[in-house]
Amino acid sequence: xxxxxxxxxxxxxxxxxxxxxxxxxxxxxxxxxxxxxxxxxxxxxxxxxxxxxxxxxxxxxxxxxxxxxxxxxxxxxxxxxxxxxxxxxxxxxxxxxxxxxxxxxxxxxxxxxxxxxxxxxxxxxxxxxxxxxxxxxxxxxxxxxxxxx
Amino acid sequence: xxxxxxxxxxxxxxxxxxxxxxxxxxxxxxxxxxxxxxxxxxxxxxxxxxxxxxxxxxxxxxxxxxxxxxxxxxxxxxxxxxxxxxxxxxxxxxxxxxxxxxxxxxxxxxxxxxxxxxxxxxxxxxxxxxxxxxxxxxxxxxxxxxxxxxxxxxxxxxxxxxxxxxxxxxxxxxxxxxxxxxxxxxxxxxxxxxxxxxxxxxxxxxxxxxxxxxxxxxxxxxxxxxxxxxxxxxxxxxxxxxxxxxxxxxxxxxxxxxxxxxxxxxxxxxxxxxxxxxxxxxxxxxxxxxxxxxxxxxxxxxxxxxxxxxxxxxxxxxxxxxxxxxxxxxxxxxxxxxxxxxxxxxxxxxxxxxxxxxxxxxxxxxxxxxxxxxxxxxxxxxxxxxxxxxxxxxxxxxxxxxxxxxxxxxxxxxxxxxxxxxxxxxxxxxxxxxxxxxxxxxxxxxxxxxxxxxxxxxxxxxxxxxxxxxxxxxxxxxxxxxxxxxxxxxxxxxxxxxxxxxxxxxxxxxxxxxxxxxxxxxxxxxxxxx
Numbered sequence: 034x035x036x037x038x039x040x041x042x043x044x045x046x047x048x049x050x051x052x053x054x055x056x057x058x059x060x061x062x063x064x065x066x067x068x069x070x071x072x073x074x075x076x077x078x079x080x081x082x083x084x085x086x087x088x089x090x091x092x093x094x095x096x097x098x099x100x101x102x103x104x105x106x107x108x109x110x111x112x113x114x115x116x117x118x119x120x121x122x123x124x125x126x127x128x129x130x131x132x133x134x135x136x137x138x139x140x141x142x143x144x145x146x147x148x149x150x151x152x153x154x155x156x157x158x159x160x161x162x163x164x165x166x167x168x169x170x171x172x173x174x175x176x177x178x179x180x181x182x
Numbered sequence: 183x184x185x186x187x188x189x190x191x192x193x194x195x196x197x198x199x200x201x202x203x204x205x206x207x208x209x210x211x212x213x214x215x216x217x218x219x220x221x222x223x224x225x226x227x228x229x230x231x232x233x234x235x236x237x238x239x240x241x242x243x244x245x246x247x248x249x250x251x252x253x254x255x256x257x258x259x260x261x262x263x264x265x266x267x268x269x270x271x272x273x274x275x276x277x278x279x280x281x282x283x284x285x286x287x288x289x290x291x292x293x294x295x296x297x298x299x300x301x302x303x304x305x306x307x308x309x310x311x312x313x314x315x316x317x318x319x320x321x322x323x324x325x326x327x328x329x330x331x332x333x334x335x336x337x338x339x340x341x342x343x344x345x346x347x348x349x350x351x352x353x354x355x356x357x358x359x360x361x362x363x364x365x366x367x368x369x370x371x372x373x374x375x376x377x378x379x380x381x382x383x384x385x386x387x388x389x390x391x392x393x394x395x396x397x398x399x400x401x402x403x404x405x406x407x408x409x410x411x412x413x414x415x416x417x418x419x420x421x422x423x424x425x426x427x428x429x430x431x432x433x434x435x436x437x438x439x440x441x442x443x444x445x446x447x448x449x450x451x452x453x454x455x456x457x458x459x460x461x462x463x464x465x466x467x468x469x470x471x472x473x474x475x476x477x478x479x480x481x482x483x484x485x486x487x488x489x490x491x492x493x494x495x496x497x498x499x500x501x502x503x504x505x506x507x508x509x510x511x512x513x514x515x516x517x518x519x520x521x522x523x524x525x526x527x528x529x530x531x532x533x534x535x536x537x538x539x540x541x542x543x544x545x546x547x548x549x550x551x552x553x554x555x556x557x558x559x560x561x562x563x564x565x566x567x568x569x570x571x572x573x574x575x576x577x578x579x580x581x582x583x584x585x586x587x588x589x590x591x592x593x594x595x596x597x598x599x600x601x602x603x604x605x606x607x608x609x610x611x612x613x614x615x616x617x618x619x620x621x622x623x624x625x626x627x628x629x630x631x632x633x634x635x636x637x638x639x640x641x642x643x644x645x646x647x648x649x650x651x652x653x654x655x656x657x658x659x660x661x662x663x664x665x666x667x668x669x670x671x672x673x674x675x676x677x678x679x680x681x682x683x684x685x686x687x688x689x690x691x692x693x694x695x696x697x698x699x700x701x702x703x704x705x706x707x708x709x710x711x712x
Contacts, residue, residue, distance in 0.1 A: 081709070082699035090706055098276045106437070109269050113262065113433035116415035117426040123258075124414030130399035134258055134414050138478075141265045142471055148272055149467050156460060164707045171709035 077175045081167060090163045097155045105148055112137050190521055194529030198375075199352065202536060205367045206360035220569045221288040221548045222451040223362035229458045231370060233465020236449050238369030239541040240267075240440075240466065241376055241473050242318075243325035243534045244599040249474075250507075251500025253481020254493045257402070257412035259419050260481055262429065263600075264474040266436030271470065273441045275463045280456035281618050281705035282447055289545075290447050290610055291553040294617045297697045298625040301557045306632035308553030310609035311444040313636060314602055315546035316582055318443070319539055321598035323349060323587025325501065326535040329528060332502045343588055350584035353539040357547060358573040362452060365540045372537035377473060379530040383504070383523075384476040386511040387483035398479070401486035412485070424666045432600050435671030439603025442610030445545035456708045480504055487511070499593070505531070539583070543576050550575035590656060593648070600669050601643060608635030608674035612682045618705055620686075622693045627686030634681020635674055642670035 081087050116123055116134060123134030218224060227235070245267065252260030286292035291307035326349045327342035356364055391398045399413055406412040419429035440446060450459040484493060484503040487510050493503045505527050509515055512523035551572035590598065613631040616623045642665045643649065649656050651663030667673075686693075703709055 076696070078700040078703045078709075079696055081703045081707075087703060087707070091702070094706060102273070102276055105269065105272050109265075109433070109437055112265070113430055116258075116262070117419060117429045120414055120416035124410065124416075126410075129396040130403065130413060131396065132410075132414055135399075138258075138261050138265050139475075141269055142475060145269055145272055145467065146471060149275060149464055152275060153460065153464055161457065167703070167707040168709045171703060171707060175710070 077171060077178060080174065081171045084167075086163060086170075087167055090160055090167060093155075093159050093163075097152065097159075101148060101152065105144060108144060109141065112141060190525035191528040194525050195532050198529055198533045198536070201371065202352075202356065202364075202368050205371070206356050206364040209364040209367065210359045210361075215569055217288065217552070217568055219363070220361035220572060221448065221544075221552065223366050225452055225454055227366060227452045227462075229453060229461035230465055231366070232449060232453050232458070232462035233469065234373045235366045235369040235452070236446065236462060236466035237469035237473070238371075238373030238376070238534075238537050239445055239449060240470060241373065241534065242322060242538045242599065243329070243531055244321050245474070245477060246376065246380070246531055246534055247325055247329065247501045247504055248499075248599070250477045250481040250484060251493065251497070251503040252418070253478060254484035254488070254503040255490050255500040256418035257406060257408065257482075257485065258415050259417050259429070261478055262415075262433060263436065264478055266433050267440070268467070268471050268474050270437045270440035271463065271467045273438065274446070275460065275467065277615060277618070278441045278447070279450050279459045279463045282614070283450040283453070283456045283459035284705045284708045284711045285618070285701055286447075286451065288448065288451055288552050289548050290442075290444055290614060291549070293701075294613055294628050297617055297623070297694065297701050298628050303625060303628050304553040304557040306629045307610070307613065308549045308557070310605070310632050310636045311549040311553070312546050312579075313640065314442070314606045314610065315444055315542045315549070316579065316586065317605060318445075318599065318602035319542050319546075319579070319583040320586040320590050321602060322535050322539045322542070323583055324591050324593060324598060326532065327587065327591050328497055328501045329505070329531050329535070332496060332505060332528075342591060346587040346591075347584055349535060349539060350580045350587070352536055353543045353583075354577050354580040356536075356540040357543045357576040361569075362448075362544060365537075365544050366452060368540055369537045372533045373469065375530050375533050377469065379527055380473060380476045380480070383483075383508060383511065383527065384479045386523075387479055387487070387507070390483075390487065390511065395479075398482055398486055402482040405489045406485050407490070427672060428667045428669055431604070431667050431669040431672035434675055435600060435604035435607050435669055438607035438611050438671075438675055440606075442606035442614065443603075444549060444606075444610070445541045448545045448548060449541075456711065480507060483507055543579055543583075546579050547572045547575035550579070592654075593656070601648070604643075604669050604671040604674060605636065605639045607671055608639040608678040609633075610635075611675075612678040616682050616686075617701065621695075621698050622686060623682070623698075624686050624689040624691045624693050626689035626691065627682045627684075630685025631678055631682025634685070635678025638677045639670045639674035642667075642674060646670065 115137070120134075123132065123137065125133045127133055127136055245263070249260055249263045249267075252263065254260075282290075282293055285296060289307070290311055291304045294307055295303045323346045327346045330345040331342045356368060360368075387398070388395070391401070403409055403412040408417060411417060419425045450462075453459050453462055481503070484507040488503065488506050493500055493506060496502045496506060505524055508523040508527035509520045512518075512520035514520050551568050555571045555575070556568060609632050612635055613628050616627065616631060645663060645665040646668055647655060647663050647666070648668050649663070650658075651661040652658070655663075704711065
């Protein structure tokens with residue numbers, strides 16, 4: 034990070050942690066640790082990144098998000114392209130005035146709501162707890178380094 | 183329109199303006215002038231509050247007036263906007279909201295600059311954010327102008343011009359005095375009003391058809407003069423292949439653009455944690471989804487009850503379909519019910535415009551002060567002065583928006599928003615996704631991704647039929663149209679991704695492993711988030 038203003042870390046460091054440093058910690062050591070952390074803070078993140086716990090969180094996130102994004106983008110693009118290239122198909126009546134195009138459009142709304150629900154559930158059950166632990170670990174580690182330095 | 187017809191609407195306008203000014207002064211009472219306070223409202227909003235504010239920020243007059251108007255005019259093809267605007271939130275929820283909350287402080291550039299050489303990246307991302315915001319602002323200004331022109335009927339150009347000026351002045355006041363906190367509360371109030379108004383109208387439309395959606399559609403189709411074709415795609419975009427590619431281009435821009443809108447990204451910084459950001463997006467998706475479903479009913483309702491011809495006669499691009507629908511639902515012109523409903527809808531639409539412009543002005547002044555000013559002036563002052571710069575920037579942005587709003591007054595607002603989305607999807611989304619997910623991404627890649635999306639998008643719009651070469655253009659007299667599509671997304675979005683990739687490949691710089699680790703760990707765990 035190319036920064037000329039190491040003197041004013043509180044404001045200019047985008048990573049400065051205003052909220053978390055106040056949680057359950059006395060402000061004193063945390064504040065002392067913040068400037069020192071810059072020296073070897075990068076190590077901490079490399080270490081956390083290489084840890085099995087982090088890789089598990091990351092792969093859980095990706096295993097949900099990658100297929101989900103692929104699925105809804107495909108479904109959306111298919112909808113738009115079909116509406117453009119095959120209006121005849123979309124105009125095929127299903128029930129009364131409701132045709133296939135109308136159902137597909139409302140289907141987009143439905144899948145959006147369902148995927149939102151699924152994502153939130155997945156994040157809450159499979160990711161949140163581990164991510165929070167990692168957060169504390171990373172911050173503890175950073176503070177430890179800061180204290181030792 | 184008669185005098186007693188206007189009066190209630192003007193009173194409600196006045197009441198809303200008064201309420202928002204009270205909010206602004208109330209909030210600025212406790213102002214400390216810190217950047218955290220000004221840009222992010224102290225980061226202490228609850229997910230529900232932020233969800234309403236996001237919905238209030240996003241459900242623009244373009245949606246309320248423009249989409250329903252388009253559906254009233256061209257039927258099914260107008261629905262594409264509703265679908266695209268909603269599905270786009272999955273991109274935000276899955277890929278952007280939490281990670282951006284964890285990695286950044288106030289702007290899009292924060293996320294990118296954390297991994298890269300700061301100055302060029304900030305200048306690039308700041309420039310594109312301001313461009314997107316100004317385009318979006320113009321759309322809102324045009325909406326405000328045509329709304330008031332309808333309301334005051336016939337008094338014409340001068341009224342519209344003064345409305346645009348008035349909206350510009352108000353938004354500058356909200357932002358420069360109240361910052362994010364006032365903006366957020368205005369958006370929450372507006373979201374409640376807008377949803378309330380939309381629900382009321384939807385219920386009235388459905389009651390008129392005794393809850394029979396099928397009959398509503400049939401009546402709309404019959405009244406439109408197009409028959410069954412009104413309910414199927416093709417009326418607006420079905421002609422030649424140019425029109426079809428335009429439709430696909432627009433669809434792409436809508437779904438990818440939301441995640442690159444600066445005023446939406448800045449909303450995630452107003453909550454304390456990434457989890458709160460996620461929960462606010464869930465609130466927003468619920469509210470926005472419900473709202474767009476109702477705009478479909480309102481659009482077909484306007485077609486069925488008013489008829490596309492009357493709508494077109496009032497405003498060529500359909501922006502006034504919903505106010506006319508309200509007049510009809512209340513009992514027609516001259517009736518008390520009609521007058522009141524019309525007044526409510528007009529005031530809600532006006533509130534919508536004010537809240538949205540405040541959000542965009544705030545986000546763009548943040549980009550100017552936090553990214554552009556801070557990078558272009560090396561000798562940076564204290565943070566207090568950055569907030570002062572942001573306040574001045576909001577005035578400048580207000581002036582630009584007023585000028586362009588006057589120039590673009592005859593374009594459909596939903597269409598103008600489509601352009602803003604295309605630029606956001608081309609210039610902001612590639613750099614954001616690459617920074618969050620690509621280990622090997624470099625500074626040159628980041629800069630190229632921004633300019634490689636921004637420049638093609640803007641140039642293609644300038645060369646498109648929107649600006650010249652057709653009677654409906656901004657400059658109907660000139661003809662320098664070279665690009666056939668109205669919306670550049672289909673070309674410029676891939677170009678943005680491609681440019682970022684090429685820039686990274688050709689860059690001599692070795693990507694910084696440690697900074698990537700930092701971004702990745704922070705984005706997924708929230709360690710050390712601001």
